[in-house]
Amino acid sequence: MGRLDGKVAIVTGAGQGIGRASALALAAEGARVVVSDIADAAGEAVVAEIGRAGGDAIYHCADVGLSGDVQALVEAAVAHYGRLDVYVNNAGIAVPGSAVDISEDDWTRVINVNLSGMWRGIKFAIPQMVKSGGGSIINMASVQALMGFEDWAGYAAAKGGVLALTQQVAVEYGARGIRVNAIAPGTIMTPMNEKIFEEADDPEELASTWNSWHALGRFGQPNEVAQLVVFLASDESSFITGTIIKVDGGLSIKGC
Ligand SMILES: NC(=O)c1ccc[n+]([C@@H]2O[C@H](COP(=O)([O-])OP(=O)(O)OC[C@H]3O[C@@H](n4cnc5c(N)ncnc54)[C@H](O)[C@@H]3O)[C@@H](O)[C@H]2O)c1
Known part of the structure; x- marks a missing residue:
């Protein structure tokens, strides 16, 4: 018996990093998983990995920056598995730049993917979750929603917005059985950070x-x-909703 037997989950940005690990872990506990990404080969590889481990998953390409893609993703999940219980709003991009130096294009891009992309998931997932009798939405924020780091103004603003949105939606839909929580990772070794190391x-x-x-x-x-x-x-x-939980190895509580 898995802890998630009978549940259907969507994970965005699931081709690598935290999204990939989340899709594997959800499937290992019995969830049927819709692995979604814009990197098709990586997403298909995660589906194959879940299959080899005895789990059940499909791949669906969706750019969270586009409303039509996110709507089609939710529709595909329900068409294939018949319900939706869990939506992991994970897809995100790392766009550096201080408040003064960031270009308007970069600002718009990071807000569109990292904040509006999560709103799109919420907007299209909730009506299906209500039909399924409730659900859990998990938004991948960051410790950067809680504390400042130099040269990450747009990214931090998006993650701070994710935190406010998490609380807002938890209040709006709690009575209909929808729980909404945010996770604030510290530094996690994923391809997003490996790239920073390669360039250091x-x-x-x-x-x-x-x-x-x-x-x-x-x-x-x-x-x-x-x-x-x-x-x-x-x-x-x-009984947990509207909260932000840090998975940061103590990054946010450490002084000098
Ligand atoms: N790695 C960290 O240290 C860290 C810390 C705090 C928060 N986070 C957050 O965790 C989430 C995952 O981060 P990660 O480190 O695993 O990233 P990653 O770059 O390793 O993987 C992100 C995945 O998202 C996909 N993606 C990018 N843009 C997309 C889009 N528009 N639509 C759909 N998919 C898209 C990519 O193809 C990739 O597979 C992000 O929201 C990130 O901001 C990461």
Whole structure:
């Protein structure tokens, strides 16, 4: 018996990183999973991996920056599996830049994917979840919703918006059985961060600096976030809504 037997879950940005780990972990607990991404080969590979492990998943390409794509994603999930219980709003992009230096194009792009993309998931998932008798929406925010880091103005604003949206929607739809929660990861070693390391002048020094930011003295791994996704998706978290839970190894509580 899995903790998510009978549930149907959509995970956006599930081709790699935290989304991939979440899709694998949800499927391992018995959920039927719609793996969604814009990177088709990566998404199909995750579906194959779930299948090899004995799970049930399909792939559906959707750009969360486009309303039509997100609407079609939810419709595809319901057409294939007949219901929707869990929506993991995970897809996101890392766009650096201070409030002064970020271009208007970059600002618009990061808000469109990282904030409006999550609103689109909420907008189209909730009516289906109400039909299924309730549901759990999990929004991947960041510790950057809670504290400032230099040169990440647009990204932080989007994640702060995700936190406010989480609370707002939890209030609006709680009485209809919809729980909405946000996760605030610290530094998790995913391709998003691997790219920053590849471009660093001294990757070892960067790793040592980043490790030292965390009370635990190290980065997190995608599966350490995915385990919280499973908990929030499951009925074990039945009285938890509108909250933000940090999975940050103590990043946000550490002084100098
Ligand atoms: N890695 C971290 O340290 C960290 C920390 C805090 C928050 N987060 C958040 O966690 C989430 C996942 O991050 P990650 O590190 O796994 O990222 P990642 O870059 O490794 O993976 C992101 C996935 O999203 C997909 N994607 C990108 N744009 C998309 C779009 N418009 N529509 C659909 N899919 C799209 C990519 O193809 C990719 O497969 C993001 O929302 C990110 O902001 C990550």
